[in-house]
Amino acid sequence: MSRFSIGGLIDRDKTLTFTFDGVTMQGHPGDMLASALLANDRHFVARSLKYHRPRGIMSAGLEEPSALVTVTDAFGSMPNLKVTEVPLRDGMQVSSQNAHPSLERDRAAVFGLGSKMLSAGFYYKTFKWPKTGWAKTYAPLIRRAAGHGGIDPEPDRALYDKRRMACDVLVVGSGAAGLSAALIAAQSGATTVLLEQDHALGGALLGSMEQIEGMSAVDWVQDARAALSQLSNVTLKTRTLAFGQYDHCLIQAVEAPDEMTTKAILWKIRARRIILASGAIERPVVFAGNDRPGVMLASAVRLYIRRFSVGLGKCAVVAVSDVEERNDTVAALNEAGTKVVAVLDSDVQLVKTKGRHHLKMVIWRDSKGRRHRTPCDLLAMSNGWSPTAHLFAHMGHSLRFDVRTHSLLPSDSDGPLYPVGGARGVRDLVGCLQDGKAVAHHVMAELEMHKHLNLPRAMPTPAPTKRFQSATQTGFVDLQNDVTRADIAQAQAEGYDDVELTKRYTTLGMGTDQGKTSWTNGILEIAAFGNQTAGNVGHTTYRPPYSPVSIGALVGAEVDTEMIPIHRTPFHTDFARLGCVFQTSGHWLYSRYFPQADETMTEAVTRECKAVRQSLGCVDMSTLGKIDVQGPDALTFLSRMYCNAFAKLPIGRVRYALMLREDGYVFDDGTIARLAKDHFLITATTANAASVWRYMQKCAQIDWPDLDVTLTSVRDHWASLAIAGPNARDLLAALDPDFDIGRDAFPFAAVRQGHLGALPVRVFSVSFSGELSFEINTPAGFATALFDRVLDAGAKWNIVPYGLETLDILRIEKGHISVGTEIDGRRTPHDLGLDQLVSSQKHYVGRAMLERPNLKAQGRAHFVGLRSEDGHSPIPPAAHLCEAGMDSQGMAQTCGYLTAAVHSPTLDQPIALGFLDNGHARMGETLWAHSPVAGKSVRVRVGPVCAYDPRGDRLHA
């Protein structure tokens, strides 16, 4: 164990037990998985993606490129977690990834030997033969070798949630700058949210020995935390990663709560101002063997020693370019009792490291060129810092390479997001405190919550003038994707010299760390090999999320049946009681058929069809769109919306109506009922209910604001049940109407308002089935009462409820068009045989475009009916119409296709509907209906669309 007996921010009173690759280990509350592993002397935890090199823990934060593991807990396993981001929990099972048979003896490590052949983009240059070789042989091999960890195929039982918040000031990060900004904002009365991705506040302060206001940095953090916690206007969230900035001051964050009831929560936070105090990321030195376990960032070394009280080795080499940080690192190592065997400034050149699974030696060259071999088991390295300004850049702002700080810096922000402290290159503690304060005051003044004090901002801290230079080309720039200097050099030489092309060609920065430790080094290498300045290189686009976020959280609680609310009609529970089989239709759950005993669907549907044709059935029509149209200009409005004429429609009558899109194609069909002089009720199809509503609103509000018309969607207000069949009028009479329902008093295509017994109703004599039919609408709350009465009274005629399947067959027998099949957005009224409906006397939406030559052309595909030539062979659904049989390759020239094909229970023969080129002129022709998928071809004869009661006598019974 390398855990010291005292110090650090861990709770030694409690012990947490976990396993790594089956070996039981112990840590304490306060530990990250990384610190717990290191305390158990476990540095080597992973293999790299491409060359399968041994990898350790390089950093102490989200920037970790190497130490990816799979963590299994009660909810299953998650791959690719960085050991530096996972708080230690009791019972956690941790396993290494991408190594077979074991981490120590990974067979794929042999790839490292061929690294020169596996140079940048090698896969674009080879694996080309034979032609199917890539897909059949090489890609599967590469796929198996790639991919880090594996998935857990079991369903995820964890709970996730999404929540929203709004505030005046959102502070991201709780280091010196963030805390000082949050204190000012909070104490000025602003509603303040402070987000910290770590489980402890403090950021880099947790590894600092500096004093603030006479206290140790750690005490100052506790003090600030206490001050903030007392304020009711402050929301303080740890373990909450602000992962992206979005339009209109939206910050999105994912919280991983400490208690495990909810695993992760997506927070959508609208802030008036955002203070980005996300600190900076230390840059590794690029040299051969800089990836070996035992090679660590200097700041991580300090943090593990001071925050987690963990020793990292017996003897260390320190190679840090900044003198103060170098001294502080040496001090930390001394605190840990680690012998510092060499302290290197940037006059020296790091040549390489040695060691198999752990660092054994650093070889370096001094300023006089002398070569030194220093045995050690820890290298603390640093070549400067890169500000974490990702959230600033998410809105499309570029960062510019600043020569003084030697890093990409955000430009001066004019809000609403302000980078402060380390995120804009300020490195010193005093500067960070000052910067946080100054920006918080500025923000409070902007929000007019405080007078403007105009405090000076801190200046970005210049980088040391000398940095460690790379000696050979084998040093890793991107550790996760095994991108070396040589790869970047090669990309430049091959002309992939744009930073985006270099990224894509070498995969630099494309790992799960998104290049947090590699991008600045990468830009410097691109500049060096491409003979350009770092400022000219630019950078690739910063995209959210800053660090990978749980997909579970992004989906939230809306899983399985909860993804989108289920729309149920008012009759749903009544139907369910009868054993109705429902089916999802758009967002609706709609009655499909009503099986009795052990009927199959076909048997049930045949029975339902026959009942309607011979006696009586009832069907739910509640899903149809219903729009109430009122006002002096209601008639004018509707007259423009629909292409058929109905200016003379009397009060109390209903008309079938066809609506075109503005491009002249049929959009929807429905009915218009005139309830009073200036009062209409129109229906739209179920599928188009929302779009017709939207379209009417758009026309009323934008196109014709001069019309005095009021639209109200009333679909959800009415339960609508159609009774259909020869006995429909008798049933209506039995329901005790308070209005005359005689054939002459209440003819086809009329509407009556009144009561059936005590039930208030509107009854429409309209029909989709082709039978005498009445659509009874009653306020939705009376649905059950209506249905019960209809079933009771209808029992005399053996009434059957029917569903979507029967509805469809009845309309196919009648040749009625339906949305999605015949109304497919590509048909003119003429194509559908409905041109007699279209008025030539008025202006309506779509008229002008309907005049376009191709819409008027002869020979377009027309809506036709079809029967099998022999009168009994089933017509395969979804078949295409062809004049000839299929050729030897199964191909044929098509001239149309079927939109519906069923066995008509009424006619007891197969019938179909479809579109046929020039179909209106081809009545009586015989064609092939080919369905290669079903393996069926049938001869069919073209005929009229209506196969049943073509004169419509039954509607008037």
Added chain:
Amino acid sequence: MGYSALSLMGHAFRGNTQWPTLIAAPDMRTIYDIVIIGGGGHGLATAHYLAKIYGLTNIAVCEAGWIGGGNTARNTTIVRSDYLLNGSFALKHFALKLWEDLTQDLDFNIMYEPRGYIDLAHSDGELEQFELRANAMRLRGADAQILDRSALKARIPLLSLDMDKRFPVSGALFQPAGGVVRHDAVAWGFARKASQAGIHIFQNCPVTGFDISDGVLQGVQTAKGHITCKQALISVAGESSAVAGLAGINLPLNSINVQACVTEPVKPALDAVVNYNVGLSYLSQTAKGEFVLGGATDGYASFARRGSFERIEDVLARAVQMFPFLSRLRLMRHWSGTADITADGNAIVGQTPVSGLMINSGWGYAGFKATPAVGHQLAELLATGILPDLIAPFALDRFALGAEQDDAGIGPYPWLH
């Protein structure tokens, strides 16, 4: 020298320092026969086929940024041809034939993997519509199958077929030849071959104007100088309306963001491209192991190339319906591209009202799969002046004539396509 395992070995021996550059860096001439505006997949494919088939090489490709940096870089790499309308099918079917041979044709591994495209149906009615498409494809010479639930389970073991879902799965349309192609490699492979043939490719060279007199193209102004030319092709995807606007052409299209995203890489778990149809969500797993996901457009016009995170949430919610294990993975990156979507949701390819100026636009978020076919056909148009059959249905004047190619039947509302 070509690319091969042998050349990799040879160059490895020389420290990988002697590789030739992908494309040459020539000086710009003042006169070219043809200027191709836009160095994405489509523009570079056109350049390649002009050289390969017609031997025309006095051609400049002017790319405003870096080659392949527009929608070629941003798409979800899916190729397929499962369309009902013959115009849409035929062009993409031809593209699939070209994809098959492109690696050898270009001497560049573009990594076409026919992993199979699977379009999920969520009701029996929807499945019948898919059957209609499958039959159309079969009768036109493409392979397509209908998978029932058990066949689906066998093909994609991890696909959830639970009925306890908001939109249970009834079956699927399966196109075996559908799959993925490495998107960047397409641009690079075409560029390299075109450059080797002598075509000049200029990066960071935006076009700033056109010289047009009496409705006839005379030349093109670029950031690197003026070019006199008789013909030019605008092939700039999301920038179409802006660049066509420089020639006074007002295109019937909207520019709308499309979101895409990618998970962390994991070991192979999905060997197909799968599409969810109630609100789009399509996904596949890359060779590196990431799941790449995309969906429908944001639904409002924008050039921002960022945009609606709600769309990402929608796409992920649907993906988790299909593959519940995804909820344990993590989103690694999400991005956006500008889709140029026309009044019928299909492309505009061919002549413009300006004589000599051709256009290739309106591909929305469906352009990648057509890349080689469009390049092939446009090369024929530019080289011979004859409009090839496969692109004839996509002429700009079809909106005036009423010859829309509206596969989805949505109509003149780009934001709904």
